[in-house]
Amino acid sequence: MKNKIALITGITGQDGSYLAELLLKKKYKVHGLIRKSSSFNTKRIDHLYIDPHNRTNFFLHYGDLTDSNSIYNLIHNIKPNEIYNLGAQSHVGVSFENPEYTAEVSGIGTLRVLEAMRFLKMKNVKFYQASTSELFGEKYNEKSFNEQSKFHPKSPYGVAKLYSYWITSVYREAYGLFACNGILFNHESPRRGETFVTRKITRFLTRRKLGSNEILYLGNLNAKRDWGHAKDYVEMQWRILQQKKSEDYVIATGATHTVREFIVAAGKLLNLKIYWSGKGLKERGYIHEDNRKKVIIKVDKKYFRPNEVDYLRGNPIKAQKKLNFKPKYSFLSLVKEMINEDLFLAQEELNKKR
Numbered sequence: 231m232k233n234k235i236a237l238i239t240g241i242t243g244q245d246g247s248y249l250a251e252l253l254l255k256k257k258y259k260v261h262g263l264i265r266k267s268s269s270f271n272t273k274r275i276d277h278l279y280i281d282p283h284n285r286t287n288f289f290l291h292y293g294d295l296t297d298s299n300s301i302y303n304l305i306h307n308i309k310p311n312e313i314y315n316l317g318a319q320s321h322v323g324v325s326f327e328n329p330e331y332t333a334e335v336s337g338i339g340t341l342r343v344l345e346a347m348r349f350l351k352m353k354n355v356k357f358y359q360a361s362t363s364e365l366f367g368e369k370y371n372e373k374s375f376n377e378q379s380k381f382h383p384k385s386p387y388g389v390a391k392l393y394s395y396w397i398t399s400v401y402r403e404a405y406g407l408f409a410c411n412g413i414l415f416n417h418e419s420p421r422r423g424e425t426f427v428t429r430k431i432t433r434f435l436t437r438r439k440l441g442s443n444e445i446l447y448l449g450n451l452n453a454k455r456d457w458g459h460a461k462d463y464v465e466m467q468w469r470i471l472q473q474k475k476s477e478d479y480v481i482a483t484g485a486t487h488t489v490r491e492f493i494v495a496a497g498k499l500l501n502l503k504i505y506w507s508g509k510g511l512k513e514r515g516y517i518h519e520d521n522r523k524k525v526i527i528k529v530d531k532k533y534f535r536p537n538e539v540d541y542l543r544g545n546p547i548k549a550q551k552k553l554n555f556k557p558k559y560s561f562l563s564l565v566k567e568m569i570n571e572d573l574f575l576a577q578e579e580l581n582k583k584r
């Protein structure tokens with residue numbers, strides 16, 4: 231049997247790196263779109279790279295989701311069987327600062343890929359769109375969100391992704407493309423970008439454990455998120471494209487936790503008991519150390535968004551039934567893995583300084 235060929239946009243990101251590993255294990259030829267950057271941006275996939283002068287199933291190509299020609303040429307040249315569109319300006323907070331760029335990449339970028347597929351008459355190619363729980367910004371008398379829930383994005387990122395969601399659905403209906411949306415709730419891992427809240431917390435607490443005296447500044451501690459593990463979720467991205475019919479799926483754990491709960495759980499794993507005092511911008515997180523109360527966490531309004539999604543909890547019943555979705559990680563095993571890997575990193579940093 232010939233190896234299947236996959237194209238991944240966003241291959242240098244958290245999900246792209248895990249998905250590439252998964253597909254290589256399944257004997258795919260994996261092609262990734264990477265952006266030109268003045269410093270290295272391939273840290274998460276360096277372990278997969280083999281000089282193409284040698285035998286390899288892993289190939290990287292320069293391109294950009296804002297550049298139609300680079301996308302068209304790439305798809306034309308590699309003739310993929312599956313396209314995973316994971317590339318995005320994916321930070322919700324940053325999308326308020328760079329709304330136009332976010333729309334270009336996370337919205338119109340999707341159209342560029344779909345248009346290339348349409349021009350090239352690629353009806354047998356399967357397309358996965360990285361949709362998001364940020365489409366649901368508002369709770370309408372429901373405890374959890376499913377594929378039928380009403381969308382109400384609250385950020386330029388959410389609106390860009392809403393465009394991508396609908397254009398994927400329109401190309402499926404209008405041109406018969408096999409195009410699917412995976413509506414994924416937050417998923418984390420030791421490879422999560424360091425400015426997302428979970429990683430910011432695990433990086434900080436592990437350094438603190440090893441003696442750092444920094445303070446962690448955070449925004450909304452009451453926001454609730456449904457946090458899963460990226461490894462479990464990329465497996466579902468693949469399964470969505472292995473179905474007979476192209477459909478949209480919610481992928482979530484079905485549980486939700488506040489940011490504060492994440493901090494407490496992470497602290498506990500490091501034997502750091504965190505106490506809280508004050509409210510709103512005056513809230514502080516502290517520990518007892520050397521018989522003294524030491525403040526280690528403060529709230530800074532800089533990290534609040536102009537518009538916040540307060541509550542996210544997904545309902546993954548469809549994925550459980552049709553994709554046999556059974557995540558391997560629990561909330562606690564996710565936090566534990568992040569803490570363990572960041573503790574290792576923090577120790578390495580310390581060793582370098584000595």
Ligand code: NAP
Pocket residue numbers: 239240241242243244245246263264265267271293294295296315316317318319320321335360361362363413414415416417418423
């Ligand atoms: P991530 O770590 O931020 O990775 C984003 C990827 O997109 C990176 O490879 C980045 O390249 C690339 N990218 C950014 N701008 C680009 C451009 N102009 N052209 C081409 N590529 C570009 O995101 P992630 O957490 O892996 O998420 C993967 C996808 O799922 C994203 O679309 C995200 O919006 C979506 N999503 C994520 C979650 C989650 O909780 N993680 C949940 C739902 C949906 P550089 O490395 O060069 O920056």
Ligand code: F7E
Pocket residue numbers: 320321322323361362363364414415416417425426427428430447448449450451453454455489533534535538539
């Ligand atoms: O924020 C609050 C923040 O930036 C989570 C992206 O992958 O998931 C991600 O978006 C919550 C929010 O993720 C800080 O206000 C408090 O309520 O880790 P985050 P996100 O915004 O949920 C969705 C599903 C995606 O699709 C996105 O691509 O934590 N929060 N204090 C903070 N957040 C950050 N980043 N930094 C803080 O200091």
